Amino acid sequence: MATRRDLANAIRALSMDAVQKANSGHPGAPMGMADIAEVLWNSHMKFNPSNAKWADRDRFVLSNGHGSMLIYSLLHLSGFDLSMEDIKQFRQLHAKTAGHPEYGYADGIETTTGPLGQGITNAVGMAIAERTLAAQFNKPGHDIVDHHTYVFMGDGCLMEGLSHEACAMAGTLGLGKLIAFWDDNDISIDGNIGDWMEKGVPGRFVSYDWHVIPNVDGHDADAINAAIEEAKKVTDKPTLICTKTVIGFGSPNKCGTYSCHGAPLGDEEIALARKELGWTAEPFEIPEDIYAGWDHKEQGAQDEAAWNEKFEAYRAAYPAEAAEFERRMAGDLPANFEVEMDKFIAATQEESPKLASRQSSQKTIEKLGEILPEMFGGSADLTGSNLTNWSKMVKVNKENANGNYLSWGVREFGMAHMMNGMVLHGGFKVFGGTFFMFMEFMRNALRMSALMKIGTIYVYTHDSIGLGEDGPTHQPVEQLATMRVIPNFQTWRGCDAVESAVSWKVAMMRGDAPTALVFSRQALEPMSRTPEQVKNIEKGGYILKDCDCSAGACACDLIIIATGSEVGLAMDAAAELEKAGNKVRVVSMPCTDAFDAQDQAYKDSVLIPGVKRIAVEAGVKDCWYKYVGLDGDVVGMTTFGESAPANELFEMFGFTVENVVATANRVMGK
Numbered sequence: 001m002a003t004r005r006d007l008a009n010a011i012r013a014l015s016m017d018a019v020q021k022a023n024s025g026h027p028g029a030p031m032g033m034a035d036i037a038e039v040l041w042n043s044h045m046k047f048n049p050s051n052a053k054w055a056d057r058d059r060f061v062l063s064n065g066h067g068s069m070l071i072y073s074l075l076h077l078s079g080f081d082l083s084m085e086d087i088k089q090f091r092q093l094h095a096k097t098a099g100h101p102e103y104g105y106a107d108g109i110e111t112t113t114g115p116l117g118q119g120i121t122n123a124v125g126m127a128i129a130e131r132t133l134a135a136q137f138n139k140p141g142h143d144i145v146d147h148h149t150y151v152f153m154g155d156g157c158l159m160e161g162l163s164h165e166a167c168a169m170a171g172t173l174g175l176g177k178l179i180a181f182w183d184d185n186d187i188s189i190d191g192n193i194g195d196w197m198e199k200g201v202p203g204r205f206v207s208y209d210w211h212v213i214p215n216v217d218g219h220d221a222d223a224i225n226a227a228i229e230e231a232k233k234v235t236d237k238p239t240l241i242c243t244k245t246v247i248g249f250g251s252p253n254k255c256g257t258y259s260c261h262g263a264p265l266g267d268e269e270i271a272l273a274r275k276e277l278g279w280t281a282e283p284f285e286i287p288e289d290i291y292a293g294w295d296h297k298e299q300g301a302q303d304e305a306a307w308n309e310k311f312e313a314y315r316a317a318y319p320a321e322a323a324e325f326e327r328r329m330a331g332d333l334p335a336n337f338e339v340e341m342d343k344f345i346a347a348t349q350e351e352s353p354k355l356a357s358r359q360s361s362q363k364t365i366e367k368l369g370e371i372l373p374e375m376f377g378g379s380a381d382l383t384g385s386n387l388t389n390w391s392k393m394v395k396v397n398k399e400n401a402n403g404n405y406l407s408w409g410v411r412e413f414g415m416a417h418m419m420n421g422m423v424l425h426g427g428f429k430v431f432g433g434t435f436f437m438f439m440e441f442m443r444n445a446l447r448m449s450a451l452m453k454i455g456t457i458y459v460y461t462h463d464s465i466g467l468g469e470d471g472p473t474h475q476p477v478e479q480l481a482t483m484r485v486i487p488n489f490q491t492w493r494g495c496d497a498v499e500s501a502v503s504w505k506v507a508m509m510r511g512d513a514p515t516a517l518v519f520s521r522q523a524l525e526p527m528s529r530t531p532e533q534v535k536n537i538e539k540g541g542y543i544l545k546d547c548d549c550s551a552g553a554c555a556c557d558l559i560i561i562a563t564g565s566e567v568g569l570a571m572d573a574a575a576e577l578e579k580a581g582n583k584v585r586v587v588s589m590p591c592t593d594a595f596d597a598q599d600q601a602y603k604d605s606v607l608i609p610g611v612k613r614i615a616v617e618a619g620v621k622d623c624w625y626k627y628v629g630l631d632g633d634v635v636g637m638t639t640f641g642e643s644a645p646a647n648e649l650f651e652m653f654g655f656t657v658e659n660v661v662a663t664a665n666r667v668m669g670k
Contacts, residue, residue, distance in 0.1 A: 002293040004221040007042065008034040009277045010077055010290045012250050015069035016273060017283040018090040018097070020264045025091060025099065028247040028260040029067030032218070033152060033183050036243055039224040040181075041074055041296070044232070046147060048300030049079035052107035055329045056307050058147045059110050059126050059425065063119025064154035064183065065100040066262065072097045075108045077286070077294035082106050084284055103424070103452040111424050112452050115444055117160030118417055120180060123151040124166040125421020127178035127238070128396070128406070132376070133427045135401035137325050142314040144307075144325065148232070151180040155193050158182065158201055165414025170238045171209035174398040178238035179231045183218070185247040191258045202242055211237040218243035250277040328374045328427045331455075331511050340371050341505040349498045349534055352526035357519040357564070358461040360497035362387035364504040369393070369404075372429055372508065376422065378406040379433040379459075380415045386433030386461045412438045416445030416458065423454045429508055433459035435467075436476040436518055439483070449514035450489040456514045457507045462521045463493065464618035465653060466565055471643030480563075481623040483516055490593045493518040495567035496526045499590045502537040506594070518564070522646055525568040527588070540594025541606055545574060547583035558664055559585045559607060561627055562616040566635075566655065570616050573660035582668070585611075592623070612667050616660055618650070633667050635660055 011034040019025035046058045062071045069090065075082040082096060086106070089095035096106035100114030110126070113119035127149045134145035157163050170178055182201060186193055202214045211234040216227045224243065231239035248260030251273045265273065274280070281287055315322035327334070344367045353360070368375055369390040379388045394403035408415035415432050422430045439446070439460055449456040465475045483491040490513065492503035500519065507515035527544060536542035544567065547556040558577065562570035567588050574584040587606055589595055595603065607613065613632040615624035621636035628634060635654055642649060650656070 002287075002289045004038055005035070006290060007293045008038040009250070009279050010286055010294065011037060011070060011073040012277060013274070013279050013281065014073040014076070014087055014284070014286075016265055016270045018069050018072070018087050020267065020270060021088060022091040023264060025069060025264065026066040026262045027069065027265055028187070028262075029064055029154060029183065030070035030073065031249045031251065031255075031260070032185055032245040032247045033067065033070060033181075034249070035219045035221055036152070036181055036224050036245070037070060037074055039221050040150060040228060041078060042294070043225060044228050045150065046303050047108075047296065048304045049108070049297050050301060051304060052080065054304050054307070055426070056145060056147050059123070059149040061110055061119045061123040061126070061149065061151045062101055062113055063123070063151055063157045064116065065113030065119060068097070068099065068101050070152070071101050071109065072106075075106060077291070078296040079294075079300075080106070080108045082108070088284055111421070112448060115448070116154070116156040117162035118444065118448060120151050120153050120157055120163050121166035121414055121417035122421035122424060123149050123178065123180070124170045124175065125418035126425040127170065127175040128173065128418065129422040129425035129428060130177055131173070131175060131401045132396060132403065137321060139314070139318060139321075142310070142317065144311050144314050148177045148179055151178070152183060153180060154183045155185070155197055156188055159197055162413050162417065165411035166418055167205065167210070168208045169409070169411065169414060169418065171205075172398060173396070174209070174236050175238045176235035179228070179241065180238065181241045181243055183245055184242055185245045187247045187256070187258050187261060189258060189261055202240070205240045209237060211239040212242065213239065214242045216241055216243045218245035219249060252276050324373070331426065333509065334371055337371060337508070338505075341367070341501070345498060345501045345505065345534060346531070348501050349529055352528070353497050354523050354526055355497055356521055356523050357494050357496065357500045358387045358521065360494070360500040361459065361461075361504065361517065361519050362390070363497065364501045366390045368504060368508065374427060374429050376404050376406075376428040376430045377432070378408050378415065378419075380408045380412045380438070381410045382434055383407065385435070386459060388431070388433040388459055408432060412441040413445060416442040416456070417448070419456050420445060420449050420452070420454065423449070423456050424452070429455070429457070431457035431459050433461065435462045435474060436460035436479055437462070437474050439476070439479050439516075446483065446489065446514065446516070447486060450486050453488060453512045454514065455507075455511040458514065458516045459519070460516060461519045463518045463564060464520070465637070465641040465649045466520055466522045466618065466646045468521070468646040468649065469643055472640040475641035476619070477637045477640055478620045480518065480617070480619040484592050484623055488513050489516070490514075490591055491516045491518065492591045493564040494590045495562070495564055495588055496524050498527070498529065498534060499537055499588065502534070503590060506538055520565050522565060524565055527567065527571070537590065538594070539598050539602065540591035540596070541587055541589035543585060543606055544588040545571060545584075545586040547585050555583050556585045556608065556611050557582045558668055559587055559611050559613040560616060560660070560664065561587045561589050561607070561613060561624070563589055564617070566616040566618055569655060569657065569660060573616075573657045573664065576657055576661050577664055582664075584664075589627075614660070614663055614667055616655070618653070618655055631667070633663050635663050
């Protein structure tokens with residue numbers, strides 16, 4: 001019968017072999033953490049390899065994602081749909097076993113990790129989701145939401161500031177179902193970490209109000225098991241288990257050194273390691289008794305069956321709540337969502353309020369709160385400025401998990417990645433707000449949500465030099481352009497209350513991609529529209545005001561494209577140009593990404609080939625030349641802003657009717 005060490009050595013063997021075959025990768029962490037992983041997955045983790053998305057499974061996050069062969073070995077050995085051929089294809093084109101764990105590539109991978117500190121932060125979000133969902137759905141005698149989130153993380157994760165943002169939040173909220181393992185091996189790429197990392201990790205986590213279990217031998221299965229048992233008994237705090245390990249455990253000449261961190265061991269060293277570990281199987285071969293010791297399919301099926309039985313009892317007692325739980329975990333919107341939102345949008349168009357679009361956003365959030373019980377909002381210490389609150393908002397804190405809003409504090413990056421974790425967990429439509437300029441702190445989280453194809457919603461207010469007196473440090477100039485180039489990511493900047501409401505509707509319906517909603521500080525003039533124009537807003541760009549194209553061939557002399565607060569300016573400039581006998585079309589383009597996704601016929605019907613064009617936006621010019629062409633021009637920013645009242649800044653930087661008209665005349669050759 002295979003011993004625990006034999007089972008752990010299977011991870012080591014697969015990791016050595018796969019990295020060697022790929023001629024790249026990180027064998028050190030999988031070899032060092034193999035004993036911890038074996039105890040956790042074989043004695044504590046609740047999961048079903050035959051149903052990787054079972055709602056009440058424990059979540060496992062490999063925050064030190066460079067050690068990806070650890071999770072691939074675990075998935076293969078325990079019975080997930082990850083074959084030995086997949087292991088052999090490690091780091092190869094179209095393989096499930098990418099260089100870092102990629103969400104959606106293989107069953108059992110809960111999040112994409114690799115950028116250090118991001119996995120633990122996702123995990124905090126998952127634990128927040130579990131706690132909140134349990135508070136919303138569990139009833140006396142019916143605990144249908146009751147699972148843990150386990151995290152492996154290395155020294156690198158704990159060097160990243162992001163991990164501090166998230167772990168401090170976890171302690172503040174008392175996330176007792178979160179258990180993290182620190183792989184304390186003293187090694188990173190540059191060598192021994194003593195010259196650049198302090199030794200106070202346990203004390204730091206105590207100060208975060210975590211339960212800390214220090215000095216656990218990461219190669220002693222009994223000690224690891226005892227630590228996990230202790231952690232599970234602590235229900236009012238997250239737990240950090242400090243596991244002292246040897247990187248590259250089993251490699252006679254490279255263990256404990258940086259040389260096994262991120263490079264193959266080499267055939268000669270692997271042969272020596274096999275001898276050291278007592279592993280006699282050939283490369284990529286696992287003995288049957290080892291497979292039998294790891295196989296979790298039967299146990300997983302029993303665990304899920306027991307939960308299904310509990311859920312059916314819950315359904316019998318609380319049928320409405322059971323149906324709602326299933327809907328939310330499936331990611332489906334309420335059946336009446338689109339109808340109710342379309343009614344709200346139509347009423348907003350009829351009312352045509354003159355508001356800052358952040359105020360329009362808040363009115364939409366109020367409506368969404370009526371029809372989406374799964375909505376979960378928040379702000380990075382700017383609720384009163386972002387206007388992300390609504391009348392039925394209930395704050396989540398350590399004492400109350402049954403809420404729908406978090407004050408994240410001044411931790412924009414952490415907020416974004418924790419939001420991603422909540423979305424990955426399931427059961428919520430999650431948004432969080434901050435000033436648009438602070439998107440810069442969050443950029444990696446935006447990219448990761450796009451990479452994972454998940455529906456996180458980022459709310460950004462104070463969207464341009466219109467911020468005014470706070471000056472250039474707070475005035476976003478290049479941010480719109482840089483967000484628009486993120487693949488699988490939509491950026492919406494509405495020009496009034498109607499476009500703002502439509503952007504919210506679209507964001508909530510995009511479960512497979514993230515969205516940024518960008519709103520103004522200053523009041524925006526409402527635009528007049530037909531029902532067809534309102535419908536076309538969802539296409540990202542549409543004709544707001546047209547010239548006379550009734551003769552068959554378009555008679556327009558010029559097309560002005562604008563977004564946000566500059567749409568009103570474009571309309572005023574068009575009126576002046578028409579006084580001089582020009583025929584001008586105005587196109588509002590709140591979302592370039594959505595417009596680009598339309599068919600060519602629609603795009604040509606809006607931006608007619610051959611017609612001169614200019615674009616107007618209070619951001620950098622560069623992204624607009626793809627729409628106006630080399631013979632067009634852009635009224636935009638070429639510098640940072642300044643500190644002054646907004647109206648003075650718009651005039652200073654050329655966002656005036658006079659300058660738009662002059663630019664238009666120059667493009668038209670007049």
